[in-house]
Amino acid sequence: MLDRITVEIGSGEFVALLGPSGSGKSSLLRLLAGLDQPDAGTISLDAKGQAPSRGFVYQDPTLMPWRTVLRNTTLPLELSGWSPADAQARAMEELRRVRLGGHGSHRPHELSGGMKMRASLARALATRPQLLLLDEPFAALDEPSRHGLQLQLREIWRSLGMTVLFVTHSVSEAVFLADRILMLSHVPARILVDRRVELPSERTNELRTAADYVDQVRRVTADMPVRKEET
Numbered sequence: 001m002l003d004r005i006t007v008e009i010g011s012g013e014f015v016a017l018l019g020p021s022g023s024g025k026s027s028l029l030r031l032l033a034g035l036d037q038p039d040a041g042t043i044s045l046d047a048k049g050q051a052p053s054r055g056f057v058y059q060d061p062t063l064m065p066w067r068t069v070l071r072n073t074t075l076p077l078e079l080s081g082w083s084p085a086d087a088q089a090r091a092m093e094e095l096r097r098v099r100l101g102g103h104g105s106h107r108p109h110e111l112s113g114g115m116k117m118r119a120s121l122a123r124a125l126a127t128r129p130q131l132l133l134l135d136e137p138f139a140a141l142d143e144p145s146r147h148g149l150q151l152q153l154r155e156i157w158r159s160l161g162m163t164v165l166f167v168t169h170s171v172s173e174a175v176f177l178a179d180r181i182l183m184l185s186h187v188p189a190r191i192l193v194d195r196r197v198e199l200p201s202e203r204t205n206e207l208r209t210a211a212d213y214v215d216q217v218r219r220v221t222a223d224m225p226v227r228k229e230e231t
Contacts, residue, residue: 005191007194010163012161012163013179014177014179015163015165015180016168016174016181017165017184020225023187024189025135025167033056056124058135058137064108065109067108074090076124087126094123094126098121100115100118117138125156132164134166137166147208150176150177154203171221174220175217181194182194198212199212
């Protein structure tokens with residue numbers, strides 16, 4: 001349950017959302033995606049009152065098994081009325097962006113977990129959303145795949161300039177990816193911490209062992225709420 005959440009996210013920001021299990025991180029994402037409606041309060045998605053285009057990436061890639069990777073990626077464009085030729089051209093562009101350009105004819109069952117997630121990301125990017133929402137997309141992946149996708153996502157964000165809200169349970173992932181971290185409290189959830197990540201804009205694997213990064217992880221970890229029975 002979310003309680004009196006008040007937060008402003010600027011256009012083009014990369015924000016990570018942290019918090020205890022069940023605190024409402026995914027619920028907040030669904031509200032921003034327009035998949036759920038608030039019981040009270042309002043959600044304003046831009047200053048002019050117009051909803052930005054949105055893309056959503058789930059923890060499960062949710063690819064249609066009977067469609068090829070290419071046709072999974074064209075799906076949101078087809079639903080938006082794009083011509084088949086234009087939809088295919090855009091889908092191939094996004095598959096190349098996530099380094100799946102040579103796998104468009106594959107079916108989802110032929111892909112590794114990391115490749116499925118890249119296909120899901122390409123599908124979300126196909127409409128070039130102004131707001132990209134990601135709900136723990138890398139949680140089930142092995143560490144090398146997760147690290148590689150973190151680098152790719154950061155690169156994509158810098159290239160396209162969209163606003164990103166990324167839900168994760170991992171402090172280290174939040175610090176590596178985001179420029180700002182919002183932390184929810186235990187339920188009823190409120191914004192407990194709103195912290196800027198003081199790291200260079202360009203993130204590399206070498207950063208993961210740098211003193212500044214380790215210090216940022218330590219600081220955010222110290223902010224994490226702890227239940228009384230856990231102390």
